[in-house]
Amino acid sequence: MINKFTNIKIPKYKLDYSIEKNKNIVQGSLTKNIKLPFSCRSGVCGTCKAKIIQGNVHANNKINHVLTESDINNNIILMCQAEPVSDLLELEIISPMPRQIQSGKPREIISEILSVKQITPEVIDISISVSKRFYFNLNQLSYMEILIPGLEIKEKYYISNFDKKNNQSNDGVINILVIKSKNLDVNEYLNKNLIAGEVITLKGPYADNNFPNFLTKPTLLLTNHTNIIKTLIIVNQLLSSGCNFPIMLISYFNDKKDIFLMEEMHKLQFLYKNFSYKITLQNQDGSNTSRFLLGSISKVINKIFPDLSSHYIYINGDESFLIEIRKKIIELEAKEENIYTDLYN
Numbered sequence: 001m002i003n004k005f006t007n008i009k010i011p012k013y014k015l016d017y018s019i020e021k022n023k024n025i026v027q028g029s030l031t032k033n034i035k036l037p038f039s040c041r042s043g044v045c046g047t048c049k050a051k052i053i054q055g056n057v058h059a060n061n062k063i064n065h066v067l068t069e070s071d072i073n074n075n076i077i078l079m080c081q082a083e084p085v086s087d088l089l090e091l092e093i094i095s096p097m098p099r100q101i102q103s104g105k106p107r108e109i110i111s112e113i114l115s116v117k118q119i120t121p122e123v124i125d126i127s128i129s130v131s132k133r134f135y136f137n138l139n140q141l142s143y144m145e146i147l148i149p150g151l152e153i154k155e156k157y158y159i160s161n162f163d164k165k166n167n168q169s170n171d172g173v174i175n176i177l178v179i180k181s182k183n184l185d186v187n188e189y190l191n192k193n194l195i196a197g198e199v200i201t202l203k204g205p206y207a208d209n210n211f212p213n214f215l216t217k218p219t220l221l222l223t224n225h226t227n228i229i230k231t232l233i234i235v236n237q238l239l240s241s242g243c244n245f246p247i248m249l250i251s252y253f254n255d256k257k258d259i260f261l262m263e264e265m266h267k268l269q270f271l272y273k274n275f276s277y278k279i280t281l282q283n284q285d286g287s288n289t290s291r292f293l294l295g296s297i298s299k300v301i302n303k304i305f306p307d308l309s310s311h312y313i314y315i316n317g318d319e320s321f322l323i324e325i326r327k328k329i330i331e332l333e334a335k336e337e338n339i340y341t342d343l344y345n
C-alpha cells in the first residue's frame with residue numbers, strides 16, 4: 001500500500017510529525033498546527049528556505065524566484081513550493097521559527113456572514129469571514145458559539161470546512177454547520193435572520209474531542225442523524241492523520257430524504273481505501289442494498305459484524321441511542337475499554 005503521508009523531522013526544534021504528501025510542506029504543517037517560517041507562500045520572499053538532510057521532495061521550480069544555483073546544489077528548497085515524496089523528510093530550517101499558532105483560547109470575534117445555505121430542513125451551513133489576524137487553530141472538530149443579542153443559544157456549531165483543502169482560519173473563511181436545536185428552533189431563526197453582509201459575533205473556538213486521534217485497531221463509528229456532523233468530522237480527522245486501520249461509519253436516518261453529507265462520505269471512501277460507510281433507514285420501502293440497510297443500527301449490525309472484540313467503537317447520540325447501541329455491541333463481544341460514548345444533549 002502506498003503511504004500517503006510523510007514523516008517530517010526537524011531535529012533543531014524537536015519536531016516530528018506527519019503530513020500528507022499532496023500538500024506543500026508549509027501547508028501540510030499548518031494542518032498539524034505547526035507554523036514554519038513563511039511569508040509570501042508564492043516562491044518570492046525566500047522566508048521558507050530549508051535544507052534537506054534526508055529524503056526527497058517534488059519542488060515546483062517554475063515558481064522559484066529566489067533559489068540560487070548554489071542553493072539548489074546544496075539541497076536548499078522553498079518549503080512553500082515543495083511537496084514531500086519520500087516517507088521520511090528531515091529538514092534544517094534556515095529562518096527562525098515563528099510564534100506558534102494559538103490553540104484555541106476562546107475569544108470573541110466580530111465577523112461578516114458570507115452566505116447562509118439550508119442543506120436539509122435540519123441543517124444549515126453558514127459561511128463566515130474571519131480576519132486573518134486571528135491566527136488560531138481551527139480544527140475541524142472545534143466549535144464556536146454564535147452570539148446574537150437577545151437570543152440565547154446554547155448549542156454547538158461545528159466547524160465543517162468540508163470542501164476546503166486548508167481548514168485553517170488563515171484563509172479568512174470558515175464554514176459552520178448548524179443543526180436544529182432540540183429545545184429551540186434555532187436553525188429556523190438563523191436561516192431567516194442571518195443574511196450575507198450582516199456582522200455577527202462568534203465566540204470560540206472550543207475543542208471537543210476526547211476520542212483517540214491515533215488508532216491501532218479497526219474502528220467502528222455509530223451515530224444517528226443528529227450527530228452525523230460531529231462523527232463525520234472525527235472520521236475525517238482520523239483519516240487525514242494517517243490512520244491505516246479499517247474505519248467504518250454506520251449512521252442511522254429515518255428516511256432517504258433526511259440523509260445529508262452522503263456526498264462527503266462517498267468522497268472520503270473514494271480518497272481513503274480503508275474507509276467505508278453504511279446508512280441504515282428506519283422507514284423505507286424497497287430493497288436492501290449494500291449501502292442502505294433497512295432497520296435501526298441495533299437491528300442490522302450483527303449482519304455486518306458477528307464479533308466486535310477487536311474493534312474500537314465510538315457511539316454518538318442521545319441517551320436512549322447510547323443505551324440501545326451499547327447493549328447490542330456488548331452482545332457482539334465489544335470490550336468495555338474499547339468503547340467511547342459521546343452523549344448528545
Ligand code: FES
Pocket residue numbers: 037038039040041042043044045046047048049078079080081
Ligand atoms: S514563503 Fe515566500 S518563498 Fe516560500
